[in-house]
Amino acid sequence: MPPRTTLPADVSSTSFARALGELRGVVGAAYVLAEDEQLVPYRKLMIPAAEEDHQPSGAILPASVQHVQGVLSVCNRYKIPVWPISTGRNLGYGSAAPATSGQLILDLKRMDRILEVDPVLCTALVEPGVTYQQLHDYLRDRNIALWLDFPGDGPLVGPLGNTLERGTGSTPYGDHFAECCGMEVVLADGRVLRTGMGSLPRSASWQVFKYGYGPYLDGLFTQSNFAVVTKLGLWLMPAPVAYRTLLVQYPDDQGLAKGVETARPLRLSGTIRNPCRLSNATWMLTAFMRRAELYQGSGPVPDDVILAAARQHGIAPWSLTFTLYGTPEQIAPSLDIATRAFESSGAQIVTDYHDGSQANELNLSSFSLLNWVGGGGLVWLAPVSPARGSDAVRQRDIAKSILSMHGMDYLAAPTVYGRDLHHLTAVLFDHGDPQALERARACFRDLATTFADNGYGLHRVGVDFMDEVARTYGETRRDVNRALKRALDPNGILAPGKSGIHR
């Protein structure tokens, strides 16, 4: 069993108790959690990491910017690190757990106000605890014709945390950082900065123009530990008059390269405006069955077994989905161009497919992925490559051979965003089985290292691999991050270890 009270490094139990007392004065006694059982939700990992390496020392739940400032002031004095979370469900990346043990979770879920929605300019301003479901309901209840773009676990999570991780979705607004505009952040010393046009007193344009004047700072507050973000501006998609989702099915393994080569020019020309997600047969099968129903042998499920089961469910070796949005008059020519392009690459097309994630329908269907193995273990891997068929095939070969070496299945959804492709891969395992957990960990390490050695870096990673992945991007980049960290957070109290950034 991991130790149950984990003190911050170099802080005595007396100092810690005193700090907790002061924090109770700031946020109220009920919102300082330090008992074992209160911390259970912050310990669940999902990823193949050791719990004892990611133990929180407590959790603080502020309800306002003033509370956040008060918490940071106490933590600076006692040199106690805090790990900010918004909805705290970073599933497959470490959930709510900190990168290193001994941090206080700064849980911002009580700050959950939708501060503004402008139906004319199609913008919103939200606090960290706002969920996609909450925003979705808000728009529906007021008949505001705006769509949301959300991740697969949309109903449970929120736009602020997801955007700070540079998360992705499935509509034309799928690059979440690209579709945000203006942040409010609390710096480690308690000062409040509004980025972009927000720094201007009485600014009228905070949510409509990103850059303001001088260096564009917003990127500094994503995947980083330079501030606590307390508000985020969002751009929302005007609900289209019509849309049409298509399923492209390739009859063999060549479909991966062909799908990428066909999707890229259609994305770059704007014929297709949303990300083109390819899925292999195993990924698609998870919606219908569990692995154990198909195969009980050791090692990965053999390809012929997968393909036979896929055929029974009408699933192709490689599938690709996308949606056309607009008026019927706009959709018709794009449908014609895209259909002809995919058909001449050897695919069959289903022109009336349904995928809620591409059409503002929140649901939890993507969780079926976790049933494949069972036992709740998941870690995501998404190496980035140029959107070329040859790169996608090379990535598949790397992933498949390493996964198979560790006895695991290849479940992949390589997605063409434009010029870039993210080879999204789910490493699934039984979290309750220590051997399976160890295998998944070793497998992930091999995958991350081999992809980086081949020039395919990871763009997002769980709390247990942040240092390793940061190292793959080189020393100069780490030095610059360190210099920024020392300038903005000299005591290093904000999320030490986030993205491999330390003081």
Ligand SMILES: Cc1cc2nc3c(=O)[nH]c(=O)nc-3n(C[C@H](O)[C@H](O)[C@H](O)COP(=O)(O)OP(=O)(O)OC[C@H]3O[C@@H](n4cnc5c(N)ncnc54)[C@H](O)[C@@H]3O)c2cc1C
């Ligand atoms: C089935 C399934 C499907 C998924 N599909 C997708 C998908 O399609 N796209 C995708 O992107 N992800 C996906 N995920 C991964 C993940 O669950 C989501 O990205 C989720 O949105 C992240 O959790 P959150 O929004 O609760 O963020 P949080 O956990 O609140 O935040 C994430 C991290 O951001 C930082 N942070 C958060 N808030 C602040 C703040 N206020 N100030 C400073 N730093 C902060 C912290 O480091 C924190 O750990 C999926 C996971 C599962 C299990």
